[in-house]
Amino acid sequence: MEDMRIRRAGPPLTLRPPRFAGRLHDPRTATAIGRWLGAAIALCFVTGVLSHYVQRPPDWLAGALPGRPVWGYRVTQGLHVASGIAAIPLLLAKLWAVYPRLFVWPALRSVRHALERISVAVLVAASVFQLGTGLLNTAQWYPWPFSFIPVHFAVAWLLLGALVLHIAVKYPEIKAHWSRRSPGTLELPAEEGPDRRSLLAGVAAAVGAVTLTTVGQSLTPLRWFDLLAPRHPDHGEQGLPVNRTAAAAGVGPTALDGWRLTVTGPRSYSLTLDQLAALPQHTVTLPIACVEGWSKSARWTGVRVRDLLERAGAPPGAALRVVSLERRGAYRVMEMGGGYTDDPLTLLALRLNGEVLSLDHGYPARVIAPNRPGVWQTKWVSGMEVV
Structure with a gap:
C-alpha cells in the first residue's frame, strides 16, 4: 500500500484589497477628473432643484411660476438629464483614480482624516444612488419600493452636503494639484504626462459618446445620433x-x-x-x-x-x-x-x-x-x- 503522507498546512489565507499596477492613481489625476465631475454634479443639482419646484411648487410659488421662456423647462430638464448621464463615466473614472486610497490603514488617523473618510463614504454612496436611480427613471423603470421623486430630491441635498464637506477637507490637496503650475505641486516622473493625457482623453471621449448618443432626445438637431436614450423625439403617434x-x-x-x-x-x-x-x-x-x-x-x-x-x-x-x-x-x-x-x-x-x-x-x-x-x-x- 502506498504510504500516506501528511502535508504541512500552508500560510493562513488573508484577504487583501486588489492593487493596481498603474501609475495614475494619484492626487493630480483625481483632481483633474474631479473638476469635470464637480461641474457635472453642480449643473445636475441646480437644474434638478428647478425641476422639482416646477413640478411640485410650494403654495407661495404656485401662482408665480413664469410661462416664459416657453422653452425654459425643456432646456433645464434636458440639461439635468444630460449632465447626470455625463457624470456616470466621470464618477467611474474618479473612483478608479482614488481606489487604492479608499483602503488605507489605519482607517482613521486623525479628526481631519475621519471627516475625509465620512465625506467620501457619503459622497460615493449618494452619487451612485442618484445617478443609478436617475438613469432608471429616464427609462421609467422603478425596481424599488419607495417613491422616486421625494427620495431623489432628499438625497440630492445629502450629496451636495457631502460634496461641500469633501471639498473643504481636501482643499489644500485640491489647491496643490489644481493646475500644472500650482505652487507646492510635487514633481512627478516625466513619463506619467502622456499617460495622464491619454487617460483624460479617454474619459472625455466616453463622456462625449454617452452625451451624443442620448442628448438627441431633447436637442432635436442631434436626434439622428439618439441611439441609447429610451425615447426618440420622432417616434410616436x-x-x-x-x-x-x-x-x-x-x-x-x-x-x-x-x-x-x-x-x-x-x-x-x-x-x-x-x-x-x-x-x-x-x-x-x-x-x-x-x-x-x-x-x-x-x-x-x-x-x-x-x-x-x-x-x-x-x-x-x-x-x-x-x-x-x-x-x-x-x-x-x-x-x-x-x-x-x-x-x-x-x-x-x-x-x-x-x-x-x-x-x-x-x-x-x-x-x-x-x-x-x-x-x-x-x-x-x-x-x-x-x-
Missing part, C-alpha cells in the same frame, strides 16, 4: 412620443361615452365636443418636455383656457384645477396658477399637428401650457374647476 398610454391610464372607449367638458365656477356650464370645437380656435407651437429628459415642439390647436374661465365668470388670474378621466395615477388632478391660466398660449387642445388628438395623446381634450412639465399637461380632460 402623430410625430410625438407617448409616455403614458390610454390603456395604462385606464381610459377606453366606454369612458368617452357621452363625454362633456364641465367647467365649474361662478357661472358653471358644460360643453359637448362639438360645442367645444365650435368655439374660437387658436394654434400655438409649444414644446412638450418630460421629466425623463425628452422633449419636442409641436403645433397645438384648441380653445384658450382663459376664454373658458372668463365664460365661467372667473376673475382674471384665477387658479384652476383640472381633472382627468384617468382612473388612477398621481397626476389625475392638476392645478395651475393664474400665470398660466391668463397666458394666451395656454390651451385646452383638441388637435395636434393638424390632426384630431389620438387617444394616447389625450383625446378628446388635453391641456398644453408654456414652460411646464409634461406630467402637468393633463390628458383626457373631463373637468375644470375655478379655485
Whole structure:
C-alpha cells in the first residue's frame, strides 16, 4: 500500500484589497477628473432643484411660476438629464483614480482624516444612488419600493452636503494639484504626462459618446445620433412620443361615452365636443418636455383656457384645477396658477399637428401650457374647476 503522507498546512489565507499596477492613481489625476465631475454634479443639482419646484411648487410659488421662456423647462430638464448621464463615466473614472486610497490603514488617523473618510463614504454612496436611480427613471423603470421623486430630491441635498464637506477637507490637496503650475505641486516622473493625457482623453471621449448618443432626445438637431436614450423625439403617434398610454391610464372607449367638458365656477356650464370645437380656435407651437429628459415642439390647436374661465365668470388670474378621466395615477388632478391660466398660449387642445388628438395623446381634450412639465399637461380632460 502506498504510504500516506501528511502535508504541512500552508500560510493562513488573508484577504487583501486588489492593487493596481498603474501609475495614475494619484492626487493630480483625481483632481483633474474631479473638476469635470464637480461641474457635472453642480449643473445636475441646480437644474434638478428647478425641476422639482416646477413640478411640485410650494403654495407661495404656485401662482408665480413664469410661462416664459416657453422653452425654459425643456432646456433645464434636458440639461439635468444630460449632465447626470455625463457624470456616470466621470464618477467611474474618479473612483478608479482614488481606489487604492479608499483602503488605507489605519482607517482613521486623525479628526481631519475621519471627516475625509465620512465625506467620501457619503459622497460615493449618494452619487451612485442618484445617478443609478436617475438613469432608471429616464427609462421609467422603478425596481424599488419607495417613491422616486421625494427620495431623489432628499438625497440630492445629502450629496451636495457631502460634496461641500469633501471639498473643504481636501482643499489644500485640491489647491496643490489644481493646475500644472500650482505652487507646492510635487514633481512627478516625466513619463506619467502622456499617460495622464491619454487617460483624460479617454474619459472625455466616453463622456462625449454617452452625451451624443442620448442628448438627441431633447436637442432635436442631434436626434439622428439618439441611439441609447429610451425615447426618440420622432417616434410616436402623430410625430410625438407617448409616455403614458390610454390603456395604462385606464381610459377606453366606454369612458368617452357621452363625454362633456364641465367647467365649474361662478357661472358653471358644460360643453359637448362639438360645442367645444365650435368655439374660437387658436394654434400655438409649444414644446412638450418630460421629466425623463425628452422633449419636442409641436403645433397645438384648441380653445384658450382663459376664454373658458372668463365664460365661467372667473376673475382674471384665477387658479384652476383640472381633472382627468384617468382612473388612477398621481397626476389625475392638476392645478395651475393664474400665470398660466391668463397666458394666451395656454390651451385646452383638441388637435395636434393638424390632426384630431389620438387617444394616447389625450383625446378628446388635453391641456398644453408654456414652460411646464409634461406630467402637468393633463390628458383626457373631463373637468375644470375655478379655485
